[in-house]
Amino acid sequence: MHITIGVKIFGIAAGLLVLMGAAAGLSMRMTRTVDAQLVVLDKYYFPAYVRLAQANIHSVQESAYIRRLLLALDEGTPPDSTKIEDLRQRTRTSAEASDKELAEARERLNELIPDPIDFDDTVALARLDTHIEFLQEERRRYEAILAQLLEVAAAGQRSDENRILAELDSWRDDFDRRIEAARIEMRRLAGAAILGTRSFQERVVEISLALLALAGLLGLIVAAAVTTGLVRPVRRLLAGTAAVEQGALNTVVPVTSRDEIGRLTVSFNNMVTELRVKAQIRETFGKYVDPRIVAGLIDRPELADPGGSRREMTILFCDMQNFTGFSEEMTPAALVTVMNRY
Template sequence: MSGVVALLVLFAAALAFTLVLLDDSSSELEGIEQYHLPLTKNMNLLDIYTFEMEIIAHMVVHGGSSRESNLVRHERAKELMAKVDQIFEQSKNLAEKGSNDPRNDLHDRLAMARLIGTIQTLESQTQGFMRVALEAVVYGLDAKTAEANKALSLLGEYEELNPVFEFLRVKATELTANSILETDQNIHHIIRANLILFAFAGGLGFFVFLGITGRLQTTFRRLTSAFHETTDGKYSEPLPVTSQDEIGDLTTSFNTMVEQLKSKEKLREAFGQFLDPRIVANVVNPDTGELRQSAERRKVTIFFSDIAGFSGIGEQLTSDNTVGLLNHYFTAATHCIREHHGIVDKFIGDAVMAFWASPFSQGESHARDACLACLEMRPAFAKIEDEISQITGLRKNTPKFHVRMALATGDTLIGTIGSATTKSFTVIGDTVNIASRLEGVNKVYGTDLIVNEDCYRLAEVDVEAREIDLLTVYGKTEPVRIYELLSPVGQLDSTTAQLRDAYAIALDLYRNQKWTEAEKAFQKCLSIRKSDGPSLEFLTRIATFNRTPPPQDWNGVWQTASK
């Protein structure tokens, strides 16, 4: 009897212990469902809505859409304002109620009490951001461009919102993860206590208990694993909802949260078309989320390209066809640049400016990457030339599509540069100016791809090239030795190789002022390729020098007369 009583007492104690732990676990799950996940959801919604508000403002001011479309966006902006206010009110109520709920443990209540002040601070800043964005939308609707752009520039003053959003999201996620971990620990305690009980009570109860707790443990492990994957940025497929209890509700809430995060990621990817994600990763401190306010001098390779005669082409085309042609051109150039680790800095009319530098290119490979990218652009641009009729919609008198490119390598200032409200990760310095000037020098020599000597020397083991001339670009006094890129190494055709060798001989004769021999040598180049632009240019110079010889101290440097 005493054994039975002892067994009953042990059973009662184990049952009481189990009930206590289950009650604690249930409270934790209710806290997750009622407070933690709704707070996490609200922070995600705030981030999404503010992000959407900013995109709406930019689209109304700079999107070029119809007024009807912009009126729809205006209504959406007002709707977002109301939703943001509602979310803040709900979040404050949740945090305040959660901090006073006795079902939550002391750590959770203190954490939620601290969140109240942070939410209030964020509310004030976010409302200011939303008001400025709405002002930009209103000004954009009223065609007040200056006021709209000024309002857009003020949005940069609210860059500190993202770290606050991230802080609140991390805190809410930590609350959820901690509660799940505590519940998981309770389950382990339940398992151990019931194992002892069921060892005395019999195998049947033991196996029944394992079936119940095994299901709970599997579900929580799946949820914990999914939470860790979500924290690492890996969004899982929706988890199966296997019950209608708190666990089922928690799984449903988790699935909803993941879908919202996926939606936010899609918006982020869309915005990534305006700013290279690699630049964001380079200029934002991953620990604090703050912008690195720094610039440094590095050896960088700069790229410029331009469509020859684009003004005339634009006069032949409608605005839609002009944009279509530019988009094909920008897409081809951007693809080659990014495939070879380059960064597109900006589009300037029909010009593309890009650069290659560490850490985007490894070590001194930036010049090689840039040269190979430009050589890859040639067939890409030739394809556009072949398809110019379909692109422009013209069946006759189609414009000639020809792109001039140039590369210059040298010391350049690279980093985050700009005003207090508007910044850009870019490059500035003399090398940028030289690259821009060399792009224009193509017009003199009838070439399409010129590089300076520093660029060629760093890439010469990977490319074939020929020296073109020694000149001073417009606005500079220091001479620049320039080369024409011909092909990747080992891929030069025999005719071009023969032309390169003949041209080198002719150039040497020219620099030694042997005009008659040089003229014959350049004529030989034209017999190899009759349209060779550099040879035609030098024959014109020789004719001039035969009439008016250069001064005795002439060093072979040619002075360019324009940009």
């Protein structure tokens, strides 16, 4: 198969494009991974942290409304029923909002656990989910104690109210510590995920640059190899031409390729061979044979084959009486004329 120079040059360009395309494709794939990690951060880590913070805020609001509700129950006789009902509604709304935020935080975690950004986060996220589940159970116990507190407060049972309120305050302090710990852990996981994403993004940039540099280096190496393969035969041809110009007709340039340069080298060697044969004919017959005959031999070098050729011929032998005597007295031209007429 003959591979032309044009195909080789096109192959170099195509190879460089393929290498660059592969580097760009890998870089794009890694960039998409970074983008996916950012989506996970935005869709799961941050919302889970915000939900825990909001649950804590609503829980604190609920505690404040409970205090105001207890004060309203103790204010006068009869108590302000409208105010008390409003505070009861606010307390329920805050409690429901806190429960809802905890449930949504768990929902985000449960969606995240199967496919976290960092594999090590799986255990931490599962542990945090269990922690939030415990907080939900504590919230239900808290609501039961709160209902009991409001019942004795409405009945005016001060001693029971103070006892239950102290128990509720103790529970509140423990709940606040637990939900704050959950919020801090979620913030730590989100921060670690951010650092991991940034670190991966930096690696993506470094790997992309390294791949581009490697692709460029490989392209240069291949281009240099192909270019050398093209230039070396040309230089040999130039050297052979110079040698023939100096008279070295035994020059033979090796054929190392099958492209245009290789075919040119074959033609050059054939030309030098023909020149060498003509030079040999001229040297062999030029000293003894008429130049016109030598020129004919040069034009038809097969006639100079030392092996000769075999042909069927008719030969007439005749003897002319006194040929030697009259040939000595005649000019060569006259002698040829006489013989032709004879």
